[in-house]
Amino acid sequence: MDGTENRDSGRFTSLYERYREPFTRFANSFVRDAVVSENLFVDAVIDYWQRRDALPADTNVPAYLLAAIRNKALNYLRAQRIRSEVSNEMMRQARRELDFRIASLEDFTMQALFSSEIREIVRKTLDELPAQSRRIFEMSRFEHLRNAEIAARLKISPKTVEFHISRVLKVLRVRLKDYLLALLILFLR
Numbered sequence: 001m002d003g004t005e006n007r008d009s010g011r012f013t014s015l016y017e018r019y020r021e022p023f024t025r026f027a028n029s030f031v032r033d034a035v036v037s038e039n040l041f042v043d044a045v046i047d048y049w050q051r052r053d054a055l056p057a058d059t060n061v062p063a064y065l066l067a068a069i070r071n072k073a074l075n076y077l078r079a080q081r082i083r084s085e086v087s088n089e090m091m092r093q094a095r096r097e098l099d100f101r102i103a104s105l106e107d108f109t110m111q112a113l114f115s116s117e118i119r120e121i122v123r124k125t126l127d128e129l130p131a132q133s134r135r136i137f138e139m140s141r142f143e144h145l146r147n148a149e150i151a152a153r154l155k156i157s158p159k160t161v162e163f164h165i166s167r168v169l170k171v172l173r174v175r176l177k178d179y180l181l182a183l184l185i186l187f188l189r
Contacts, residue, residue: 016045019062023069030073040076044068118179125175129168136164 020041028037044065048055055064126134132154139150140161147161154161 012045012049015049015061019045019065023065026066027069027073031076036076040069040072041065043072118176121175121179122172125171126168129171133164133168136161137168140165 023044024034024037024041027040028034031037031040047068048061048064052059126137129137136150136154139145139153140147145153147158147165150161151158
């Protein structure tokens with residue numbers, strides 16, 4: 001190192017040590033974080049040091065450093081505010097999603113879980129049955145007609161109506177056995 005570099009290094013160290021504590025305290029009074037305050041001070045000193053030859057000779061160094069620290073602290077706090085707003089929005093979104101899941105679970109019933117699947121199995125099963133068995137079952141279960149009414153409409157005996165309904169119910173019991181077992185277990189608890 002030559003003499004100029006030694007003098008510059010000494011001047012930098014002197015500047016750094018002279019203003020470090022009061023200016024770091026100044027920054028900390030706003031940002032409330034010792035590490036961030038130290039970083040703001042260091043950045044301000046380095047910025048000054050790199051620009052010192054381009055600044056007017058009568059530049060008030062403490063005022064320059066305070067203004068730089070003030071601006072850096074403002075930028076830091078504005079960035080913190082944005083991060084906080086984003087974080088709050090994310091928390092609100094997470095809260096809405098959680099509330100939705102809670103409400104969905106509170107509204108949940110076994111009927112809601114199985115009803116669409118059961119309806120689909122019943123529909124497919126009925127589609128596969130002979131037309132007369134399907135029609136008799138639909139009249140009984142969906143139109144809520146008594147066996148005698150179905151027999152009179154279709155001009156068949158009530159025993160034939162009972163036979164067809166029993167036949168369909170046997171097929172449905174087999175196809176829905178997994179659902180019937182699950183519902184039975186739930187109701188026995």
